[in-house]
Amino acid sequence: DAGVIQSPRHEVTEMGQEVTLRCKPISGHNSLFWYRQTMMRGLELLIYFNNNVPIDDSGMPEDRFSAKMPNASFSTLKIQPSEPRDSAVYFCASSGLAGAGTDTQYFGPGTRLTVL
Amino acid sequence: QKEVEQDPGPLSVPEGAIVSLNCTYSNSAFQYFMWYRQYSRKGPELLMYTYSSGNKEDGRFTAQVDKSSKYISLFIRDSQPSDSATYLCAMFKAAGNKLTFGGGTRVLVKP
Numbered sequence: 001d002a003g004v005i006q007s008p009r010h011e012v013t014e015m016g017q018e019v020t021l022r023c024k025p026i027s028g029h030n031s032l033f034w035y036r037q038t039m040m041r042g043l044e045l046l047i048y049f050n051n052n053v054p055i056d057d058s059g060m061p062e063d064r065f066s067a068k069m070p071n072a073s074f075s076t077l078k079i080q081p082s083e084p085r086d087s088a089v090y091f092c093a094s095s096g097l098a099g100a101g102t103d104t105q106y107f108g109p110g111t112r113l114t115v116l
Numbered sequence: 117q118k119e120v121e122q123d124p125g126p127l128s129v130p131e132g133a134i135v136s137l138n139c140t141y142s143n144s145a146f147q148y149f150m151w152y153r154q155y156s157r158k159g160p161e162l163l164m165y166t167y168s169s170g171n172k173e174d175g176r177f178t179a180q181v182d183k184s185s186k187y188i189s190l191f192i193r194d195s196q197p198s199d200s201a202t203y204l205c206a207m208f209k210a211a212g213n214k215l216t217f218g219g220g221t222r223v224l225v226k227p
Contacts, residue, residue: 004159033215042219043160043204056214091159105215107159 002026004108006092012114018080021111024073025094033105034067034077035091043091049075082115089113119143122205122218131227135192139205139218142186146216148208149181151190154220155201163203164190195225 005024013019025032033048047057052069060067064083069075079086089112093105122139129135137151148167152160164179166172166188172179180189188207192199205218 043217045214045216048214093159104162104165107161109159110157112157 004092004094004106006090006108006111008111009109010112010114012116013082014116015083016081017115018078019082019086019113019115021077021090021092021113023075023077023092023108025075025092026096026106027073029094029096029106030072031095031103031105032069032075033093033095034075035093035107036088037091037110038088046077079113082113084115087113087115117142118219119216120205120207120218123221124219126222126224128224128226129195131195131197131225133195133225135190135195135199135223135225137190137192137203137205137221137223139188140186141188141207143209144183144186145209146207149179149188150206150208150215151177151179152204152206152217153201154204160204192223197225197227199223200225 007022030051034046035043036046037043044059046059047067048055049069065079067077089110091107091110093107095103095105120139120141151164153163154160164177166179166181169181169183176193178191202220202222204220206215
């Protein structure tokens with residue numbers, strides 16, 4: 001199993017540019033999560049999907065952030081326009097049981113975003 | 117105040133020592149408790165999962181939960197340099213599957 005796949009692994013962009021992060025969950029998993037990790041705030045849940053439907057986006061910081069999951073094998077997180085304070089590592093995770101509080105989340109390797 | 121508090125460390129120990137990590141939480145609705153390990157520039161990976169108060173052992177790792185004190189611990193026996201990582205506690209409430217993470221404790225095991 002390839003695990004959760006994220007691309008790109010590193011992204012450097014200038015303030016004001018659009019950034020798109022991509023995630024392929026583990027095949028057969030039907031819950032997908034986007035997290036952001038910074039030194040100051042730790043690991044924060046941004047949004048999660050069950051069966052491709054957004055369930056909770058209360059962690060999305062503002063309207064500049066949007067996420068989609070057009071099918072069970074692909075999700076994107078978009079930032080437009082990007083700002084320096086968006087610099088962080090963004091993780092995607094997937095799990096196999098929708099709504100199950102005890103299911104293991106498997107994390108991807110992360111995308112390290114730097115906004116200049 | 118954060119819902120889950122964790123000392124950021126770093127915690128430096130000699131090889132072979134016992135590593136003791138802990139988290140406190142404020143919301144009694146948390147029912148499921150997990151410990152994740154995160155190596156540098158990698159994603160977190162699940163180490164231990166517990167539900168009830170008490171101890172759970174898995175090899176060199178022991179997780180403890182004390183719901184009455186809202187306190188959880190992770191112990192690593194016979195620590196190895198390969199245990200050097202950041203350890204994050206995480207917890208679920210009974211319904212739904214949103215994980216709330218602690219800030220993580222960085223552990224360094226010196227040969």
